[in-house]
Amino acid sequence: MTRLLVLLGDPVAHSLSPRFQNAALEAEGLDARYVAMRVDESDLPGLLRGIARAGGAGNVTLPHKRIAARTVEVATEAVRLTGACNTFWFEDGAIHGDNTDVDGLRGAIGALLDRPLDGSRSLVLGAGGGARAAVLALAREGAATISIRNRTRSRAQRLVEEMAESVAPTRLEVWVPAPDSGPVQRLGEGPGVVVNATSLGLRESDPLPLDASEMPAGAVAMDLVYAEGGTRWVRRLRDAGWTAADGREMLLRQGALSFERWWGRPAPIDAMRTALDSSEATP
Numbered sequence: 001m002t003r004l005l006v007l008l009g010d011p012v013a014h015s016l017s018p019r020f021q022n023a024a025l026e027a028e029g030l031d032a033r034y035v036a037m038r039v040d041e042s043d044l045p046g047l048l049r050g051i052a053r054a055g056g057a058g059n060v061t062l063p064h065k066r067i068a069a070r071t072v073e074v075a076t077e078a079v080r081l082t083g084a085c086n087t088f089w090f091e092d093g094a095i096h097g098d099n100t101d102v103d104g105l106r107g108a109i110g111a112l113l114d115r116p117l118d119g120s121r122s123l124v125l126g127a128g129g130g131a132r133a134a135v136l137a138l139a140r141e142g143a144a145t146i147s148i149r150n151r152t153r154s155r156a157q158r159l160v161e162e163m164a165e166s167v168a169p170t171r172l173e174v175w176v177p178a179p180d181s182g183p184v185q186r187l188g189e190g191p192g193v194v195v196n197a198t199s200l201g202l203r204e205s206d207p208l209p210l211d212a213s214e215m216p217a218g219a220v221a222m223d224l225v226y227a228e229g230g231t232r233w234v235r236r237l238r239d240a241g242w243t244a245a246d247g248r249e250m251l252l253r254q255g256a257l258s259f260e261r262w263w264g265r266p267a268p269i270d271a272m273r274t275a276l277d278s279s280e281a282t283p
């Protein structure tokens with residue numbers, strides 16, 4: 001019987017996950033199909049439970065990762081610490097959930113950065129599900145301090161309060177730039193990663209999440225958002241001489257880790273990468 005794998009979110013039409021997950025299924029000769037489904041919040045728990053109990057599995061994307069974390073019955077540490085779940089499956093009579101964004105981002109940072117993050121200060125822009133995964137990823141990579149900047153400051157404050165204890169000894173703080181504070185480097189400590197975990201960049205007309213003039217010297221930039229040819233932020237930073245990557249590498253790596261949870265075998269990452277890269281040429 002063909003196994004159903006799903007991506008549950010709203011919106012999902014733009015997602016590249018079906019493209020490379022179906023390439024993975026084909027490469028491994030698995031009788032399964034991966035489809036994206038737009039789902040309202042109120043339908044998410046019932047749909048997730050039903051698909052998992054019927055032998056299916058899947059991913060959850062924005063804005064439902066936090067509800068998914070409350071819906072699964074066995075949660076990994078990454079789900080418990082971030083309060084977000086992006087991967088679910090059925091195993092030993094229970095619905096399991098993981099947050100593969102965390103290790104997906106760690107892998108993407110490792111591919112971008114040629115030095116460890118020990119003792120560094122990183123900056124996370126945003127305070128939603130992606131930002132929580134970024135905080136845990138940076139902490140596990142050894143960041144000494146992580147500053148959070150978010151449009152809604154109270155949400156950044158809540159993130160710090162909820163995650164500070166679990167990421168210790170990494171120090172978490174809300175970053176409130178004074179009008180004349182200049183680049184983040186003036187805050188001290190070694191340069192780390194500036195992560196855009198806001199949804200800015202999904203549209204070409206969006207404002208930049210951080211101006212190039214605010215980048216701390218020596219830092220690298222990682223955009224969780226992805227776009228054909230790189231997001232505007234990534235293109236702008238590269239033009240100004242910074243090392244910057246968009247969210248494609250993270251997307252690929254979190255997808256490969258999800259595949260491994262669903263099938264209990266290594267993901268055919270080369271086939272997945274080829275499918276993802278070829279999607280660039282598609283309008």
Ligand code: NAP
Binds near residue numbers: 248
């Ligand atoms: P989310 O939970 O909805 O959070 C969105 C964040 O963006 C919030 O911090 C929000 O600030 C901020 N924001 C939204 N509009 C803004 C604006 N006009 N100006 C400034 N800030 C704004 O979403 P998420 O799940 O964290 O995802 C964030 C982005 O990361 C999405 O584009 C998602 O596709 C991407 N992502 C990519 C991957 C990957 O594998 N590459 C994985 C995860 C997420 P407020 O709190 O003030 O509303």
